[in-house]
Amino acid sequence: MADMREPIESGCPDPWQYMHPMMRKNFGQWKYHDHPRPGVLLHVAYSGDKIWTVKAGTQRILDVFTLRKLCDIGDEFAEGYVHFTLRSNIEYMVTDEAKVQPLIDALEGSGFIVGGTQNSVAMISHTQGWLHCDIPGTDASGVVKSMMDELIDEFRNANMPNRVHITTSCCQINCGGQGDIAINVQHTKPPKINHDLVANVCERPSVVARCPVAAIRPAMVNGKPSLEVDERKCICCGACYPPCPPMQINDAEHSKLAIWVGGNHSNARGKPTFQKLVAAGIPNNPPRWPEATAIVKRILKAYKEGARDWERVNEWIERIGWPRFFEEVELPFTKYHIDTWRGARASFNSSSYIRF
Amino acid sequence: MAIEKHSTPMLDQLETGPWPSFISGIKRLRDEHPEPRINAMTNDLLGQLEHSYETRKGYWKGGTVSVFGYGGGIIPRFSEVGKAFPKSKEFHTLRVQPPAGNHYSTGMLRQLADSWEKWGSGLVTFHGQTGNIMFIGTDTQNTQHFFDEINEYGWDLGGAGPCVRTAMSCVGAARCEMSCTNELKAHRALVNNFVDDVHRPALPYKFKFKVSGCANDCQNAIERSDFAVLGTWRDDMKVDQAEVKNYIADKGRQYYIDNVITRCPTQALSLTDDNALVVNNRDCVRCMHCLNVMPKALHPGDDKGVTILIGGKRTLKIGDLMGTVVVPFKKLETEEDYGSMVELAETIIDFWAENGLEHERCGEMIERIGLANFLDGIGIEPDPNMLSHPRQSSYVRLDGWDEAAEAWFERQAEAGK
Ligand code: HEM
Ligand code: SF4
Ligand code: SF4
Numbered sequence: 138m139a140d141m142r143e144p145i146e147s148g149c150p151d152p153w154q155y156m157h158p159m160m161r162k163n164f165g166q167w168k169y170h171d172h173p174r175p176g177v178l179l180h181v182a183y184s185g186d187k188i189w190t191v192k193a194g195t196q197r198i199l200d201v202f203t204l205r206k207l208c209d210i211g212d213e214f215a216e217g218y219v220h221f222t223l224r225s226n227i228e229y230m231v232t233d234e235a236k237v238q239p240l241i242d243a244l245e246g247s248g249f250i251v252g253g254t255q256n257s258v259a260m261i262s263h264t265q266g267w268l269h270c271d272i273p274g275t276d277a278s279g280v281v282k283s284m285m286d287e288l289i290d291e292f293r294n295a296n297m298p299n300r301v302h303i304t305t306s307c308c309q310i311n312c313g314g315q316g317d318i319a320i321n322v323q324h325t326k327p328p329k330i331n332h333d334l335v336a337n338v339c340e341r342p343s344v345v346a347r348c349p350v351a352a353i354r355p356a357m358v359n360g361k362p363s364l365e366v367d368e369r370k371c372i373c374c375g376a377c378y379p380p381c382p383p384m385q386i387n388d389a390e391h392s393k394l395a396i397w398v399g400g401n402h403s404n405a406r407g408k409p410t411f412q413k414l415v416a417a418g419i420p421n422n423p424p425r426w427p428e429a430t431a432i433v434k435r436i437l438k439a440y441k442e443g444a445r446d447w448e449r450v451n452e453w454i455e456r457i458g459w460p461r462f463f464e465e466v467e468l469p470f471t472k473y474h475i476d477t478w479r480g481a482r483a484s485f486n487s488s489s490y491i492r493f
Numbered sequence: 494m495a496i497e498k499h500s501t502p503m504l505d506q507l508e509t510g511p512w513p514s515f516i517s518g519i520k521r522l523r524d525e526h527p528e529p530r531i532n533a534m535t536n537d538l539l540g541q542l543e544h545s546y547e548t549r550k551g552y553w554k555g556g557t558v559s560v561f562g563y564g565g566g567i568i569p570r571f572s573e574v575g576k577a578f579p580k581s582k583e584f585h586t587l588r589v590q591p592p593a594g595n596h597y598s599t600g601m602l603r604q605l606a607d608s609w610e611k612w613g614s615g616l617v618t619f620h621g622q623t624g625n626i627m628f629i630g631t632d633t634q635n636t637q638h639f640f641d642e643i644n645e646y647g648w649d650l651g652g653a654g655p656c657v658r659t660a661m662s663c664v665g666a667a668r669c670e671m672s673c674t675n676e677l678k679a680h681r682a683l684v685n686n687f688v689d690d691v692h693r694p695a696l697p698y699k700f701k702f703k704v705s706g707c708a709n710d711c712q713n714a715i716e717r718s719d720f721a722v723l724g725t726w727r728d729d730m731k732v733d734q735a736e737v738k739n740y741i742a743d744k745g746r747q748y749y750i751d752n753v754i755t756r757c758p759t760q761a762l763s764l765t766d767d768n769a770l771v772v773n774n775r776d777c778v779r780c781m782h783c784l785n786v787m788p789k790a791l792h793p794g795d796d797k798g799v800t801i802l803i804g805g806k807r808t809l810k811i812g813d814l815m816g817t818v819v820v821p822f823k824k825l826e827t828e829e830d831y832g833s834m835v836e837l838a839e840t841i842i843d844f845w846a847e848n849g850l851e852h853e854r855c856g857e858m859i860e861r862i863g864l865a866n867f868l869d870g871i872g873i874e875p876d877p878n879m880l881s882h883p884r885q886s887s888y889v890r891l892d893g894w895d896e897a898a899e900a901w902f903e904r905q906a907e908a909g910k
C-alpha cells in the first residue's frame with residue numbers, strides 16, 4: 138500500500154488540444170460536404186477552407202505496433218491528428234488535396250482498407266466475444282474478420298442504395314447494437330446449474346432479479362440452498378451467468394447464430410427502428426463462419442438490387458413487404474418469427490394490406 | 494528467453510483474406526515485441542483463444558478488481574483454464590474515457606502505447622461500444638501501475654457496473670455542416686459533472702449519456718443512451734435556391750421529386766414549376782433527409798438547440814427501448830443553459846436512484862411507473878411532443894382533468910401562445 142496515490146478525477150479530457158487545427162479554426166462553421174471518391178470526404182467551410190478526410194478500416198483490436206503505424210501515417214500526412222468513428226474506423230484529415238492520394242497509398246500499402254463512407258457497407262461494430270467477455274457464445278472479432286474479408290468490396294465502394302450498418306453481438310443481450318443487418322449469437326438451451334457451487338458463489342436474490350422472464354426460483358437441492366430454472370419459461374439469454382457463474386450458459390453445440398435486419402438509428406425519413414429476426418439456427422462454425430456470411434451476402438444482394446436510392450434496409454422491406462423479403466433472400470418463415478414479447482400485438486397485421 | 498508457442502491452426506485461418514487480422518497483430522506481439530512478459534502473455538492468450546475456437550466455448554469469468562479510490566472502471570477477467578495458459582490467467586481490461594468526439598493527437602496515442610506496453614499486453618481498442626478506449630489485458634498489479642501512469646498525464650477511467658458510464662459525442666461541429674450544437678461541450682458538461690458516479694458504482698444500473706449534433710444521430714443516442722441529446726433548430730431551414738437548381742440540373746427533376754419531395758415524412762416539401770424548393774417549415778420535423786440529399790442547398794436554421802430523450806437502452810431486461818422525448822427543445826448557448834441541462838440530468842439520476850429497482854434501467858423504470866409519474870417526479874410539464882399519439886386505453890380516472898386543463902392554458906399564456 139506504500140505507493141497508494143489519490144486518483145486525479147479528471148473525467149472526460151478536453152478534445153480541443155487533440156483536434157486538427159483546421160477543424161479547430163472552422164468549428165461550427167462548416168458549410169457543406171462532398172464525396173470525391175469512396176473513403177474520402179471533402180468538407181468546405183463558410184470561410185472557404187477545405188479539409189479532406191480519409192477513412193480507413195482496421196482490425197479494431199490493435200496491437201501497439203499497428204497503433205504506432207497508424208500514428209506514423211498521421212504524422213506524415215495529417216499533421217499528427219486523427220479521429221476515430223463510432224464503428225472503430227480511423228480518420229485522417231488533410232488540408233492539402235495533393236496529399237490525399239499518397240495518404241490512401243500509404244494506408245493501403247500498410248494493409249489498412251480505405252472506404253466506409255457514404256453508401257458503403259461500413260465496418261461491423263461488435264463486442265468482445267471469446268477474447269474477453271464472460272458469456273460469449275462466439276468470437277465477435279473472428280466473425281467480423283471473416284465477414285469483412287468477404288464484404289471488403291462493399292466497404293471499398295459506395296454503391297449500396299444507402300449506407301449499411303452491420304453489427305455483431307456474441308449473445309442475445311446484444312451489446313453490439315441495432316444494425317441494418319445484425320449477427321447475434323443465440324444461446325438455445327437453459328443454463329446448466331452446478332448446484333454444489335451456487336450457495337457459495339451467488340447472491341441468490343440478485344440472480345433471481347436478473348432474469349427477464351422470472352424463470353429462476355430459489356430451491357433446495359441435495360440439502361443445499363441453490364436455484365432452479367423453469368426451463369419452459371427460460372429464453373436462454375445468459376443474464377444469470379455473470380452474477381452466478383455456476384449457471385453455465387456457454388454450450389458448444391447449442392449456441393447458434395441468428396440474423397436480424399432493419400435496425401436504423403437515424404431519424405431521416407422515418408423514426409428510428411429496431412431490428413427484426415429473420416434467420417436463426419445458423420451454425421456457430423469457427424474459424425470462418427461461412428454459413429452466416431452466406432446469408433448476409435444474400436440479404437445485401439437482394440437489398441442492392443431491390444432498394445431505391447436512399448432506402449435503408451428497413452425502408453426497402455417496408456415497401457416490398459416481409460413476405461417478398463423472405464422470398465427474395467430464400468429464408469424460411471416460421472412460427473418463431475411471430476413476436477411473443479409484450480407489445481407483440483403491435484406487430485400483427487390488422488388490415489387487409491397484403492401483397493400478391 | 495524462448496517461449497514454446499502454442500499451435501493455433503484455427504486462428505491461423507483468420508490471417509488469410511484481405512481485411513486486417515487481429516490475430517496477426519497478437520502474433521506480432523508474441524514474436525516481435527522486445528518485452529518477454531508481453532511475448533509470454535500474448536502466447537497464452539492465443540493458446541486460450543485457440544482452445545475456445547476448438548471447443549466453441551468461452552473461458553473468462555469476472556471478479557472484482559479496481560484501482561485505489563475507485564469502485565469501477567475495470568473489467569476483471571480471470572481464466573477458467575489458467576493452468577494451461579498461466580501467463581494470461583489474469584487479463585483485465587481498463588476502460589479509459591476518450592476525449593469528447595474521439596479526437597487524438599498522434600503524440601498522445603504514442604504516449605498511451607508506451608505506457609500500455611510497459612504495464613499491459615499491448616492490445617487496445619478504439620473504442621468499445623460504450624465509448625471507452627479499451628486497454629485489453631493486464632494483471633491486477635499492473636492495472637494499478639498503468640492507471641497511475643496515464644492518470645498523471647490526463648486520462649481517467651470510465652464506468653463499469655451500475656454507474657454513470659463513459660459518454661459519447663459525434664464529430665459534429667468540428668467537421669460536420671449538419672451540427673446544431675456544441676457536442677463536445679454538452680458531452681463534457683454532462684459526464685464530468687458526474688465523475689463521482691462514474692467511479693463509484695452506486696446506482697440501480699448503468700446510465701449513459703450520448704450526444705449527436707443532429708437527427709441523423711450518428712452516435713445512436715436515442716437507441717443506446719439513457720440521456721440522449723440531439724441537436725435541432727426551430728426557425729426556418731435555410732434554402733439556397735441557386736444550389737437547388739444546380740442539383741436539379743445535375744440529376745434531373747424526376748430524381749429530386751422521387752428522392753426528396755416524396756420522401757419527406759411530413760410532406761413539407763414541394764417543387765415549383767421553375768424548380769424552386771418550397772418548405773413548409775411548420776410541418777417539417779427536422780428529420781434531416783432533405784439536407785442529407787442536398788447538403789449544399791439546405792442548411793439548419795439559426796435558432797438552434799437540442800432535443801433531450803430519456804430512457805433508451807438495449808435488450809436486457811424488458812427488451813429494447815428507444816429514448817422518449819422529455820425536453821422537446823432547449824437552447825444550449827449560455828453557461829446557464831448548459832448548467833440547467835446538467836441540473837436536469839441530476840434530477841433524473843436522483844429520481845431514478847431513489848425509485849429504480851436494482852438492475853433496472855431508467856427507461857424500464859419509466860415504463861413501470863408511467864411517463865406521467867416520471868415527469869411529475871422530475872418536475873417537467875407534459876407536452877404533446879413527448880408522444881406519438883395520446884392515450885388509447887379508456888381505463889383511466891379523469892377526476893383531475895379540469896385543473897390539468899387550466900394549468901395547460903396558464904402555461905400556454907406564459908409562453909405567449
Ligand atoms: C466481459 C463481458 C462484457 C463486455 C466486454 C461487455 C461489453 C459491452 C459493450 C462494449 C457494450 C456496448 C454498450 C453500448 O454501446 O451501449 C455493452 C453493452 C451492454 N452490456 Fe455488456 N459486456 C459484457 C458483459 C455483459 C453482461 C454479462 C451483461 C448482462 C448480463 C451485459 C449487458 C449489457 C447490456 C444490456 C448492454 C446494452 C447496454 C445498452 O446499450 O443499453 N454485458 N457491453
Ligand atoms: S453481446 Fe453478450 S457476450 Fe457479447 S459482449 Fe455483450 S454481454 Fe458479452
Ligand atoms: S438464461 Fe436468462 S431467461 Fe434463462 S434463467 Fe437465466 S436469466 Fe432467466
Ligand code: SF4
Pocket residue numbers: 663664665666669670671672673705706707708709710711712
Ligand atoms: S449526428 Fe449530425 S451533426 Fe453529428 S456527425 Fe452525424 S450528421 Fe453530423
Ligand code: SF4
Pocket residue numbers: 406756757758759760761762772776777778779780781782783784
Ligand atoms: S428535414 Fe425532413 S421533415 Fe423537414 S422538410 Fe426535410 S425531409 Fe421533410
